[in-house]
Amino acid sequence: MNGRSGVRVWSVGEVNRAVRGLLEGQVVPLWVGGEVASWTRAGSGHRYFALKDDQAQIRCVMWRLDAERLPADPEEGMRVRAFGSLTLYEARGEFQLVVRRLEGEGQEGLWRLAFERLRKRMEEEGLLDPARKRPIPRFPRSVGVVTSLNGAALHDIASVIRRRAPWTRLVVRGAKVQGEGAAADIADALRTLGGSGEVEVLIVGRGGGSVEDLWAFNEEPVARAIATCPVPVISAVGHEIDVTIADLVADLRAPTPSAAAEAAVHDRHAVVDALAAVLPRLARGLGRQAERRRHRIQERELRLTRSVQRLVEPRRVRVERLAGRIEAATKSAVGSKRERLRTAAGKVEALSPLSTLRRGYAVPLGEGGRVLRSTYEFTVGEPFDLRVADGRVRCDVLASPGEGQ
Numbered sequence: 001m002n003g004r005s006g007v008r009v010w011s012v013g014e015v016n017r018a019v020r021g022l023l024e025g026q027v028v029p030l031w032v033g034g035e036v037a038s039w040t041r042a043g044s045g046h047r048y049f050a051l052k053d054d055q056a057q058i059r060c061v062m063w064r065l066d067a068e069r070l071p072a073d074p075e076e077g078m079r080v081r082a083f084g085s086l087t088l089y090e091a092r093g094e095f096q097l098v099v100r101r102l103e104g105e106g107q108e109g110l111w112r113l114a115f116e117r118l119r120k121r122m123e124e125e126g127l128l129d130p131a132r133k134r135p136i137p138r139f140p141r142s143v144g145v146v147t148s149l150n151g152a153a154l155h156d157i158a159s160v161i162r163r164r165a166p167w168t169r170l171v172v173r174g175a176k177v178q179g180e181g182a183a184a185d186i187a188d189a190l191r192t193l194g195g196s197g198e199v200e201v202l203i204v205g206r207g208g209g210s211v212e213d214l215w216a217f218n219e220e221p222v223a224r225a226i227a228t229c230p231v232p233v234i235s236a237v238g239h240e241i242d243v244t245i246a247d248l249v250a251d252l253r254a255p256t257p258s259a260a261a262e263a264a265v266h267d268r269h270a271v272v273d274a275l276a277a278v279l280p281r282l283a284r285g286l287g288r289q290a291e292r293r294r295h296r297i298q299e300r301e302l303r304l305t306r307s308v309q310r311l312v313e314p315r316r317v318r319v320e321r322l323a324g325r326i327e328a329a330t331k332s333a334v335g336s337k338r339e340r341l342r343t344a345a346g347k348v349e350a351l352s353p354l355s356t357l358r359r360g361y362a363v364p365l366g367e368g369g370r371v372l373r374s375t376y377e378f379t380v381g382e383p384f385d386l387r388v389a390d391g392r393v394r395c396d397v398l399a400s401p402g403e404g405q
Contacts, residue, residue, distance in 0.1 A: 013090065020088040023095075032058065032097060033081040037073045047073070051082060051097070059096040060084070066100050069214060072114030079105045079340070111211045115218055118245055127227045127249050134251045136231040136263060137200050142169040143264050144199030144231070146189040149174035153207045153236070153257035160261035168265050171199050177206040182216035186223035194229035202229060203260045204246065205236035214238050217246040226250050236260035362389040364395070 010018075018197055034051035041047055045064030060082060074080055084099040104110040143161060147153045154172065168216065175189040176182045194202055204226065206214070215257045216222060217237045226233045226249045232266055234256045235250035247253040253259035364372040365385040372384060377399045386393040 012207040018092040023086045027086045029085045031083050038080050056253040062099040071111050140200035142199045144171045144193045148177045156258045157261040164267040165265035178213045183219035183221045187221040190225040198339045201234045217244040223249045234260045
């Protein structure tokens with residue numbers, strides 16, 4: 001826009017846009033050190049704060065995707081260094097630094113701050129209490145391992161177990177051990193393998209690396225998965241000088257993956273020594289146990305015999321009395337029935353045809369046992385039987401009826 005004198009008049013937006021272009025075009029990304037002030041976490045996930053020293057301050061913004069990589073939000077007044085680009089927020093004309101990376105100064109900065117915050121919370125919950133640590137089984141039949149399938153840690157663990165206890169079954173659950181999503185992957189592997197019922201002790205860990213490389217083992221999901229694992233857990237993260245939250249929560253911390261494998265299984269010499277020490281004690285214990293059981297059985301047998309006698313004796317007496325009465329009643333009943341039977345037999349004998357036959361009578365019988373009652377029923381030349389008292393006599397008809405009268 002031009003004024004009356006021909007001088008160009010800039011709008012506010014044009015000025016801010018031009019200044020922004022100059023800043024972004026002329027000043028390369030840089031590191032800026034100072035103290036954190038007015039740190040704000042917006043609902044969008046962006047972070048807004050200021051960096052200041054004893055002379056000045058500069059407004060800063062850190063967009064959500066960059067802020068998600070922070071191990072922890074810095075505390076008010078903490079000295080940090082920020083890497084980013086200078087720009088101008090046109091709507092307000094505010095000069096600011098767009099931060100892409102933020103680090104604390106001294107003793108690993110924000111990483112140490114995040115570590116101490118989680119350690120303190122775990123300690124307050126009692127998860128670091130030595131009293132809750134579970135003993136590692138002396139001679140496990142199976143050992144679980146949660147680590148990267150491509151890392152040296154798995155090779156070291158497997159080599160040690162094969163050398164020391166080749167009879168031990170090794171069950172491996174691969175997991176991502178660094179980078180985005182690693183903590184969730186490790187925690188899921190711990191829950192799956194620990195709850196499978198296939199292992200008696202678990203080793204979780206990885207080889208060495210930077211603080212950032214090992215950070216998944218300093219995150220809360222991993223710590224809680226270790227604390228709630230149904231079987232004892234040995235943590236072996238990095239080298240001996242590296243200490244993680246996983247090490248502090250685990251039932252046993254090993255300085256290296258190889259040391260974790262050595263802690264998980266004993267070699268064959270230890271097994272032989274343990275057996276040599278156990279066998280005499282086992283024999284003595286079994287002997288004492290057998291003797292105690294023999295005494296208990298004898299005591300119970302005696303008590304049982306007495307109880308049975310007390311229970312049976314009154315019933316035996318009653319049974320004997322009942323048996324006597326039954327025998328007397330039976331004899332009386334049998335005698336009475338025998339007499340009745342004798343009387344009935346006499347009556348039957350008197351009425352029986354056989355008694356008549358025994359008095360000298362005979363009965364002629366035709367074919368089929370038919371009684372021949374008339375002379376007309378006899379036919380010359382046709383045989384018939386004569387039934388007498390003690391059997392039958394075969395007879396022939398020699399003359400026709402009436403001839404012998």
